[in-house]
Amino acid sequence: MSTQDVLLSIRDLKIEGKSGDDWLPIVNGVDLTLHRGEVLGLIGESGAGKSTIGLAAMGFARDGCRISGGTIDFDGIDLRRASREQLRRLHGKRIAYVAQSAAASFNPAHRLMEQYCEAPVRHGVMSRSEAERDAVDLYRKIRLPDPEGIGFRYPHQVSGGQLQRAMTAMAMSCRPDLIIFDEPTTALDVTTQIEVLAAIRDIVEQFGTAAIYITHDLAVVAQMADRIKILLRGDEIEEADTREMLAAPKHDYTRSLWAVRAFQRPEQPAPKGAPVVSLRNVSASYGKVPVLDNISFDIHPRRTVAVVGESGSGKSTAARVITGLLPPTRGEVLFEGDALPPDYRKRTREQLRNAQMIYQMADTALNPKLPIRRIIGRPAQMYLGLNGRALTERIRELLHLIELEPDEYIDRLPSELSGGQKQRIGIARALAAEPRFIICDEVTSALDQIVAEGILRLLDRLQGAFDLAYMFITHDLATVRAIADDVVVMQKGRVVEQGPKPEMFAPPHEPYTELLLSSVPEMDPDWLSRLLEERRHKDLPQGAEK
Amino acid sequence: MARVWRMIAQRLAFGVVTLFVVSIIIFGATELLPGDFAQAVLGQAATAESVAAIRRELNLDLPVYIRYFDWLGGVVQGDFGTSLAQRGRPVSDMILSRLGNTFFLAIYAAAMAVPLALTLGILVALWRNSLFDRIANSTALSAISFPEFFVAYILIFVLAQAGYFPSMARMPAGADLGEKLYRAFLPALTLTLVVTAHMMRMTRAAIINLLSSPYIEMARLKGMRPSRVIVHHALPNAIAPIANVVAINLAYLITGVVVVEVVFVYPGLGQLMVDSVSRRDIPVVQAIALIFAAAYVLLNLLADVISTLSNPRLLYRD
Numbered sequence: 001m002s003t004q005d006v007l008l009s010i011r012d013l014k015i016e017g018k019s020g021d022d023w024l025p026i027v028n029g030v031d032l033t034l035h036r037g038e039v040l041g042l043i044g045e046s047g048a049g050k051s052t053i054g055l056a057a058m059g060f061a062r063d064g065c066r067i068s069g070g071t072i073d074f075d076g077i078d079l080r081r082a083s084r085e086q087l088r089r090l091h092g093k094r095i096a097y098v099a100q101s102a103a104a105s106f107n108p109a110h111r112l113m114e115q116y117c118e119a120p121v122r123h124g125v126m127s128r129s130e131a132e133r134d135a136v137d138l139y140r141k142i143r144l145p146d147p148e149g150i151g152f153r154y155p156h157q158v159s160g161g162q163l164q165r166a167m168t169a170m171a172m173s174c175r176p177d178l179i180i181f182d183e184p185t186t187a188l189d190v191t192t193q194i195e196v197l198a199a200i201r202d203i204v205e206q207f208g209t210a211a212i213y214i215t216h217d218l219a220v221v222a223q224m225a226d227r228i229k230i231l232l233r234g235d236e237i238e239e240a241d242t243r244e245m246l247a248a249p250k251h252d253y254t255r256s257l258w259a260v261r262a263f264q265r266p267e268q269p270a271p272k273g274a275p276v277v278s279l280r281n282v283s284a285s286y287g288k289v290p291v292l293d294n295i296s297f298d299i300h301p302r303r304t305v306a307v308v309g310e311s312g313s314g315k316s317t318a319a320r321v322i323t324g325l326l327p328p329t330r331g332e333v334l335f336e337g338d339a340l341p342p343d344y345r346k347r348t349r350e351q352l353r354n355a356q357m358i359y360q361m362a363d364t365a366l367n368p369k370l371p372i373r374r375i376i377g378r379p380a381q382m383y384l385g386l387n388g389r390a391l392t393e394r395i396r397e398l399l400h401l402i403e404l405e406p407d408e409y410i411d412r413l414p415s416e417l418s419g420g421q422k423q424r425i426g427i428a429r430a431l432a433a434e435p436r437f438i439i440c441d442e443v444t445s446a447l448d449q450i451v452a453e454g455i456l457r458l459l460d461r462l463q464g465a466f467d468l469a470y471m472f473i474t475h476d477l478a479t480v481r482a483i484a485d486d487v488v489v490m491q492k493g494r495v496v497e498q499g500p501k502p503e504m505f506a507p508p509h510e511p512y513t514e515l516l517l518s519s520v521p522e523m524d525p526d527w528l529s530r531l532l533e534e535r536r537h538k539d540l541p542q543g544a545e546k
Numbered sequence: 547m548a549r550v551w552r553m554i555a556q557r558l559a560f561g562v563v564t565l566f567v568v569s570i571i572i573f574g575a576t577e578l579l580p581g582d583f584a585q586a587v588l589g590q591a592a593t594a595e596s597v598a599a600i601r602r603e604l605n606l607d608l609p610v611y612i613r614y615f616d617w618l619g620g621v622v623q624g625d626f627g628t629s630l631a632q633r634g635r636p637v638s639d640m641i642l643s644r645l646g647n648t649f650f651l652a653i654y655a656a657a658m659a660v661p662l663a664l665t666l667g668i669l670v671a672l673w674r675n676s677l678f679d680r681i682a683n684s685t686a687l688s689a690i691s692f693p694e695f696f697v698a699y700i701l702i703f704v705l706a707q708a709g710y711f712p713s714m715a716r717m718p719a720g721a722d723l724g725e726k727l728y729r730a731f732l733p734a735l736t737l738t739l740v741v742t743a744h745m746m747r748m749t750r751a752a753i754i755n756l757l758s759s760p761y762i763e764m765a766r767l768k769g770m771r772p773s774r775v776i777v778h779h780a781l782p783n784a785i786a787p788i789a790n791v792v793a794i795n796l797a798y799l800i801t802g803v804v805v806v807e808v809v810f811v812y813p814g815l816g817q818l819m820v821d822s823v824s825r826r827d828i829p830v831v832q833a834i835a836l837i838f839a840a841a842y843v844l845l846n847l848l849a850d851v852i853s854t855l856s857n858p859r860l861l862y863r864d
Contacts, residue, residue: 058767063758091769104760108859109782119768154858 007075007177007210008034008057014069015052015061015234026052026065027234036177037208041225041242043218043257045448046419048231050214054180057212058095059087075177092119096171098200100183102163106155113151116170125174138169141206142199160311161192165199172203179204181213185220189310189475190519197223197521198532216448218257219521222246223528230254242525256450258523263453263482265460267502271300274337276437276469277322277355282331284321291317292328293493297486299437302463304470306484306501308477308516314493315473319439322471323355335437353383356430360442362422366414372399372425373410379432398428401465402458420451427458437469444479456483477520481505489513549861550854554847561843568839569621569832573614576828582606583630583826604630617832627829631822637829641815645837647717648814651730651807652799655737659799660792663742667749667788672776674754683750686743698736698809705732715812733810737803741795748791752784759783786853793849801838 010032016023027049034040034057042050052065059079061067072079074095079087091097096119099105106115117131126134132151139147142165155163164184171179184200185193201224204211213224221228222242229239230253238251249255275298284292292314299305307315320326322333324344332339335354341347356379359365366375376395380386386394396406402424414422423443430438440459444452460483463470474480480487480501487504489497489512497510509517518531584600585592601607605616620627626637666686670679689697706713711731721729753776756762765779804816815834822830854860 055767060767062763088769088771091767093769097764097767099760099764101760105764107761107765107779107783109779109856118765118770122774123769154862156859157862 005035006033007036007038008032009073010053010057010070011073012070013053013056013067013072015049015056016066016068017052018064018066023066023068025234027056029070030231030234030236032057032229034178034210034212036210038227039204039211039213039225041221041228042212042214042231043216043221043228044231045216045450047233049234050231051182053231054182054212054214055097057178057180058091058097060091089123092176093123093125093174094176095178095180096174096176098164098167098171098179098181098184101187102167102184103155103160103187105167106163108155111152111154112158112166112170116151116166116173119170120173123174131173134173135169138172138203139166142166142169142203143195144169159192161188161196164188164196168196168200168203172207172209175207176209178210178212181211181224183215186215186217190477190521191310191515193220193521194519194528194531197528200224201528217521219523219527222523222525223521230257246523246525263456265483268303268485270500271303273301275300275334276336277471278334279318279322280332280334282318282321282328282333284317284326284328286317286326291493292321294331295490295493295495296331297488297495297498299469299471299486301436301469302467303485304463304472304483305486305488306472306474306480307488307490308474308480309490310475310516312492313490315490316441317493318490319357319441319471319473322439323357349383353379353433354436355439356433356435356437357439357441358423358426358430358443361446362419362426363414363446365426366422366429368414371411371413372417375414375425376428376432379429383433394432398432401431401462402428418451419447420454423447423451423455424458427455427462431462431466434466435468437471439471439473441473442475443472445474445476452479453482459483477517489516547861549863550851553854554851557843557847557850561840561847564843565836565839569618569836570614572832572835573610573617573828576823576826576831577610579823579826581826583828586824586826587631617829621836626833629827629830631825631827631830637833640818640830641833641837644813644815644818647812648800648803648816650726651733651737651803651812651814652796654727654730654734655741655799656796658734659738659742659795660745662738663745663792664749664788666742667746668753668776668781670746671750671753671757671780672772674750679750683747686746689739690743694736694740694805695809697739698732698806701732701736702809705735713810715810717813730812733803733806733812736806736810737799741798745788745791745795749784749788752787753780756780756783782856785856789849789852789856790846793845797842797845800841 010030012029012031013027014025014029015027017026030049030053032040032053042053044050052062055062056067056072057074059072059074059082067080070080074090077086077090082090106112113132113135116135117128120126120131120134121128135151136147139150144150144162144165150158150162150166158166168184181200185196188196197220213221215221225242227239228242228245230237230251232253237253238245238249240250245254249258277299279295279297282292282295283290295314295318297305307318309315317326321328324340324342324347327342332342334340335351340351344352373392373395376398377391380391380394395410399406399409404421404424409417409421414425417425426443443459444455447455456479459470462468472479472483484501487498487501488495489504489510491512496512497504504513505517521527582601583604584597584606587600588596598607605613617627626641629635629637629640632640666682670682673679692700702713705711712729713732715730715733717726717729757780762775762779765775770779801816803814804820806812807814807817815837819831819834822834
């Protein structure tokens with residue numbers, strides 16, 4: 001490509017973030033070149049600076065950040081020198097942005113159409129009526145249901161996947177030269193993700209728009225990008241054409257990203273004896289809304305049951321029933337053969353001790369005001385009556401178990417830990433009660449892949465050491481593949497299919513299981529096209545959106 | 547919409563219960579006051595016989611619950627009874643003109659304070675941390691930090707001494723609207739100064755609270771002007787907290803202005819209430835207390851209705 005085709009050229013970009021009174025570097029001198037109509041994938045774990053670079057490509061820095069060096073040239077305009085007013089005129093019109101969570105990024109007070117028309121009308125590209133016609137046209141192109149009517153709904157009346165597509169349509173409203181996609185499918189279920197990916201790719205191709213596609217998911221970016229750039233803590237690791245990068249990653253870090261998916265624990269022997277926990281014909285509802293419909297499954301000692309399903313399928317509700325937070329309307333929960341009281345307030349301390357939980361958001365599940373010593377010490381004190389020296393010894397032992405150096409961590413606050421370390425504290429807190437059974441509710445979904453893998457390995461090791469039974473709630477099938485012994489597939493409050501993992505991952509499948517399995521992105525850059533082609537032929541059910 | 551009507555009906559029903567409870571509390575509280583009407587009216591001349599005679603005449607010798615239900619029976623039929631102090635004069639009669647005055651002053655002050663507070667609140671949110679923000683904030687804060695009577699005397703000193711506005715707000719009979727606005731200007735201005743700060747600061751806080759939301763960042767990245775980001779994107783989502791603070795302040799304008807009424811000799815309900823308490827004129831106290839409670843109930847209901855109407859997630863919940 002000739003240099004005239006260059007749309008965006010970033011040289012030696014440096015960005016700093018404010019921490020207390022100091023400015024710490026977030027991005028240390030990254031170069032980036034984007035040609036017209038090209039899609040560049042930016043890959044990295046959290047803290048790699050990929051979103052910050054994406055926003056800098058718009059000449060924008062979030063509060064508490066500043067662009068401290070380098071040049072940003074967009075089609076001959078120096079964005080670092082441009083006035084606020086100049087930037088404002090570019091934003092939305094020539095450079096548009098698609099945010100991670102469409103649900104949070106649409107204004108809840110206005111209808112979709114109002115928000116769609118805002119940029120074209122305010123930037124003087126179209127009249128309101130032209131913009132409305134154009135919106136319906138784009139909604140149709142992006143395959144939203146009811147394209148004429150959907151614009152007149154409020155954001156909360158539209159599902160997450162549809163909102164994300166509506167946001168892509170909105171970004172396209174002024175036919176910009178460049179769109180920044182900032183993790184647009186990270187918050188979505190796999191089956192929904194496919195539709196959004198397909199819609200984004202179609203529309204970007206159709207209008208020849210250049211794009212920067214930011215994500216932490218290699219398999220996703222492989223479907224979307226012409227070129228991939230890999231970032232680590234604000235530095236560029238390597239950049240290459242997508243196929244070349246996938247076929248022959250050069251850098252060690254890149255290879256480690258590939259290898260994450262390789263973890264798989266050895267197959268366990270078939271279960272012997274009685275299950276630790278059993279659900280028997282459990283139904284439950286929130287008020288009058290039924291959420292669980294006649295669910296039964298068993299969890300045996302030393303085994304991990306993965307409960308899989310999309311958001312709203314009832315997997316977390318099942319956990320709430322087991323823990324007694326939500327008494328079921330019908331059915332019962334057995335612990336080692338004995339029925340547990342439906343309400344946790346009626347359970348004995350021993351019954352409570354035996355079932356512990358680890359939560360998705362370690363951030364909010366740990367009291368930010370308490371030091372690690374007290375967070376872990378509390379259950380040990382309450383359930384086991386440990387005190388004084390014995391208690392401290394126990395806390396240190398637990399910290400050893402989760403691979404954190406006791407002397408260094410015992411008196412820290414949660415805010416002084418990284419995401420992965422916080423999750424380890426969550427695990428230690430569950431272990432402190434010496435339970436037989438632990439519910440892991442999406443424990444790795446807020447973590448980067450490499451960190452998540454460490455947590456999975458740790459959980460696996462602890463299971464062997466303490467004969468634990470795990471119920472592992474997740475929507476990520478890669479995690480299921482890595483750690484499950486048995487799989488329970490849930491949809492709309494029902495168990496669609498269940499059985500040992502090898503059977504579940506081998507055909508024949510229930511149609512819904514098939515849909516879930518086939519929706520997991522693969523590293524092959526042709527995967528999405530092939531899958532869409534296959535589905536068109538087989539006429540599989542489309543995504544499970546409302 | 548059906549949801550809103552249902553909420554209004556429900557809240558009105560609760561409001562009636564609230565008023566009932568308030569009436570019991572007020573009745574009980576006045577019972578706890580030392581002395582009663584008979585002693586208060588006779589003062590130094592009170593002898594056991596004369597006190598007993600007056601009590602008998604006004605049925606004050608009956609047990610408290612009988613007097614209460616007697617009174618309640620009248621109220622539910624729209625009869626607030628007669629004043630004890632002004633023998634035989636219906637309470638509703640005494641209150642009505644005062645009520646008009648109180649509402650006039652409250653609306654007058656609100657008509658100045660609410661637009662001023664909201665506009666200032668939006669402007670300081672837009673130019674947050676600027677010099678304008680600091681000046682507006684510190685001025686507003688000083689205005690509420692002074693006691694009301696002090697603000698009132700300052701205004702009298704500055705504006706009335708110089709002869710711009712009258713310091714006595716008593717209305718001559720048959721004054722037209724212009725005359726009324728002119729005469730009530732100083733008390734209304736005092737009240738405006740007293741309530742503006744609270745509403746302005748809440749507006750600022752409610753808007754700034756939203757500025758880190760993803761949808762605000764989105765609006766900025768769509769190239770919208772800062773003023774549009776604040777007014778079109780942040781404000782509609784900040785209406786609920788603002789409406790609540792405005793309601794509290796409006797209720798205060800109706801119920802809490804006795805000091806201002808006294809300073810400006812303005813014949814409002816607050817003064818009548820204080821006088822009636824000291825005279826132990828219980829029927830009047832009860833009626834005014836109910837009006838004040840109703841004002842709180844209705845204004846809070848109004849705030850909730852506005853919050854609901856401003857929030858599509860509550861309005862169109864399906």
